[in-house]
Amino acid sequence: MSNSNSSASLAWDAIRTRWMIFRIALSERLAYRGDFVLGTLMRFLPIITQIFLWWAIFQSINPEDPNAGRLSGYSFQDMVAYYLLTMVGRAFSSMPGLSSSIAVKIRDGEIKKFLVQPVDLISFLFWSRVAHKVAYYTISTLPFALVFFLCRSYFTNGWPDALTLFAFVTSLLLSFALGFYLEACIGLVGFWMLEVSSLLFVYMLFQFFLSGHMFPLDILPEPFFTIVSFLPIKYLAYFPAAVFLGKVHGTQLAIDMGMLVGWTVFFFVMSQVIYRRGLRRYSGYGG
Amino acid sequence: MSIIQIDQLAKSYRVYQKKEGLREALRGLWQRDYKEVDAVKKISLRVEPGEFVAFLGPNGAGKTTTLKLLSGVIYPTSGTASVMGYVPWERSFEYRRRFALVMGQKNQLWWDLPAQESFRLHQQIYKIDSIDFKKTLDELTALLTVQELLGRPVRELSLGERMKMELIAALLHRPEVLFLDEPTIGLDVIAQHNIQQFLKFYQAERGITVLLTSHYMKDIAALCKRVVVIAQGQIQYDGSLSGIVDSFSGDKIITLQLAVGQSDSGLERYGKLEKVAMPRVSFRCPRSEVSKALGEILANYQIDDIAVEDPPLEETIAKLFTHVSKESTEDQGRDESSNGKSATANNS
Numbered sequence: 001m002s003n004s005n006s007s008a009s010l011a012w013d014a015i016r017t018r019w020m021i022f023r024i025a026l027s028e029r030l031a032y033r034g035d036f037v038l039g040t041l042m043r044f045l046p047i048i049t050q051i052f053l054w055w056a057i058f059q060s061i062n063p064e065d066p067n068a069g070r071l072s073g074y075s076f077q078d079m080v081a082y083y084l085l086t087m088v089g090r091a092f093s094s095m096p097g098l099s100s101s102i103a104v105k106i107r108d109g110e111i112k113k114f115l116v117q118p119v120d121l122i123s124f125l126f127w128s129r130v131a132h133k134v135a136y137y138t139i140s141t142l143p144f145a146l147v148f149f150l151c152r153s154y155f156t157n158g159w160p161d162a163l164t165l166f167a168f169v170t171s172l173l174l175s176f177a178l179g180f181y182l183e184a185c186i187g188l189v190g191f192w193m194l195e196v197s198s199l200l201f202v203y204m205l206f207q208f209f210l211s212g213h214m215f216p217l218d219i220l221p222e223p224f225f226t227i228v229s230f231l232p233i234k235y236l237a238y239f240p241a242a243v244f245l246g247k248v249h250g251t252q253l254a255i256d257m258g259m260l261v262g263w264t265v266f267f268f269v270m271s272q273v274i275y276r277r278g279l280r281r282y283s284g285y286g287g
Numbered sequence: 288m289s290i291i292q293i294d295q296l297a298k299s300y301r302v303y304q305k306k307e308g309l310r311e312a313l314r315g316l317w318q319r320d321y322k323e324v325d326a327v328k329k330i331s332l333r334v335e336p337g338e339f340v341a342f343l344g345p346n347g348a349g350k351t352t353t354l355k356l357l358s359g360v361i362y363p364t365s366g367t368a369s370v371m372g373y374v375p376w377e378r379s380f381e382y383r384r385r386f387a388l389v390m391g392q393k394n395q396l397w398w399d400l401p402a403q404e405s406f407r408l409h410q411q412i413y414k415i416d417s418i419d420f421k422k423t424l425d426e427l428t429a430l431l432t433v434q435e436l437l438g439r440p441v442r443e444l445s446l447g448e449r450m451k452m453e454l455i456a457a458l459l460h461r462p463e464v465l466f467l468d469e470p471t472i473g474l475d476v477i478a479q480h481n482i483q484q485f486l487k488f489y490q491a492e493r494g495i496t497v498l499l500t501s502h503y504m505k506d507i508a509a510l511c512k513r514v515v516v517i518a519q520g521q522i523q524y525d526g527s528l529s530g531i532v533d534s535f536s537g538d539k540i541i542t543l544q545l546a547v548g549q550s551d552s553g554l555e556r557y558g559k560l561e562k563v564a565m566p567r568v569s570f571r572c573p574r575s576e577v578s579k580a581l582g583e584i585l586a587n588y589q590i591d592d593i594a595v596e597d598p599p600l601e602e603t604i605a606k607l608f609t610h611v612s613k614e615s616t617e618d619q620g621r622d623e624s625s626n627g628k629s630a631t632a633n634n635s
Contacts, residue, residue, distance in 0.1 A: 013414070017411050017412055020407065020408050020411040020412075021408065022406050024400065024407070025395065027400060027404060028397060028399050028400050030401070031399040031440065060399075109393065110393070112360050112390075112393070113393075113395050115358075115359060115360050116358055116359070116360065116383060116387075116388045117377060117383060117395075117412060117413075117432075118380040118383040118412050118413060119412045141435050154289060206596065280362075282361075283360065283361045
């Protein structure tokens with residue numbers, strides 16, 4: 001009896017610790033509100049160039065009536081709708097500065113704090129990141145809503161049904177965790193390489209094309225689409241958008257959801273393993 | 288039972304030997320020369336509860352490495368240590384909640400937030416009861432006179448103010464053992480003095496065990512009864528501060544105030560003249576000859592005043608350090624001619 005009591009109080013304590021980290025990271029974020037608001041709003045600018053780009057592409061496909069043109073089954077409207085949805089996906093899955101900040105912590109010795117104080121680095125970073133994201137959503141919800149309202153005509157199928165919407169939201173939340181642990185792993189390589197920026201650059205390059213951020217992955221010819229389908233990064237942008245647009249359903253949706261959970265768990269475990277090994281190396285050699 | 292026990296503790300690092308020049312830099316891409324550097328060489332030490340011990344030594348002597356070993360940041364190459372019964376490098380959260388490490392050159396607080404916020408996080412991660420937290424925080428802020436600064440972002444504090452906040456953050460959970468790595472580095476004289484006074488008072492009142500490294504003799508003279516001199520990774524001396532002078536300085540400084548009209552000629556035969564500013568003359572005299580010299584001087588000269596003092600502490604310690612490093616260069620010379628300490632290894 002007392003055992004279950006104490007484990008309940010332990011769990012409660014763990015939640016409180018995370019809450020405190022979240023609160024502090026959030027207030028730190030708000031310390032630079034001017035810079036932060038500007039940076040958030042600037043992210044909406046590429047939408048306009050992207051819309052023009054796709055318009056030019058569809059114009060070259062069908063110069064008479066670009067609206068009637070088709071690219072692997074996508075109309076111009078579908079393409080813009082897809083692009084807007086990947087923006088939502090990336091608002092969850094992108095982790096600006098995470099890898100490099102971990103590498104800097106290792107290089108400058110700030111990581112010592114997490115060896116001396118009773119707090120775990122990865123969990124600390126996770127909850128700080130949640131706070132960053134929450135701050136970001138608070139500022140960007142209005143502009144997002146405005147953009148979607150202005151572009152409502154591009155969503156030719158209207159709102160998806162409740163189940164699809166639920167799957168969409170779930171995929172967004174999981175893509176946050178996947179993106180976090182994936183980039184944490186890259187940052188933790190800093191235990192072996194002092195500078196991870198080139199590694200990160202290569203990853204970003206792949207991510208840019210293969211996450212579906214640039215174009216819908218299903219316009220890729222075979223066997224490339226199948227190969228890309230097995231990679232974890234498609235869950236960072238393509239998958240949530242595809243779910244919303246009703247491209248993934250039934251068994252395929254279940255399989256993909258399972259894969260997404262699997263990859264998230266995989267990178268979570270990887271981050272723990274790399275961290276433990278890295279610490280052993282760090283403590284053994286330097287400091 | 289000693290609160291800190293160190294036995295035969297050793298730590299060596301593998302350091303990449305970078306050579307000068309582009310050719311060497313290119314060669315370094317696939318083949319690297321590493322050198323084993325022994326930062327700490329099999330030291331043994333006992334510290335009793337409530338002691339305030341200073342680690343003294345030149346840069347790179349192994350002081351900070353020892354503190355890092357004791358706080359669990361790094362693993363030793365060999366040997367054992369226990370602090371309050373814990374093996375530091377196992378890093379149990381239980382151990383972490385009972386000690387604190389303050390590094391004068393590292394900032395542990397949230398840079399953009401008021402210190403108050405960092406303290407709240409500490410309250411949570413160290414599981415400090417909220418009544419205790421408030422009481423301790425009030426006490427510490429009052430002692431360090433920083434009550435008004437709690438709400439100001441840490442980046443806007445002066446170095447001295449920030450150091451006080453660092454100390455508060457480290458002491459909120461009432462650690463039983465405190466490691467201080469150059470806590471007064473870069474501070475002005477007044478701030479240094481304030482921190483010293485605080486540490487002295489706090490340690491005496493709480494009876495906690497403190498290990499301190501510092502380059503400032505004043506810190507050490509003000510705070511520590513026991514001094515451990517580390518140089519070249521080894522303990523060279525362990526005892527009282529004044530004992531250092533007794534063991535390592537063979538001289539005394541005699542200062543005479545000569546009577547009006549009295550010449551100083553002939554005084555040089557009692558020792559090396561240090562300073563002549565008539566009518567005051569100072570000279571250095573071997574310890575064993577002090578009484579004989581004084582007897583003769585009093586018999587032959589007209590003297591208004593006499594003072595016999597130890598040479599300045601800094602000087603003795605500087606002498607001790609150079610003595611040690613000379614010895615070890617000689618040692619190393621012998622080592623390298625026999626088997627060679629640097630090893631070549633492939634880039635891993």
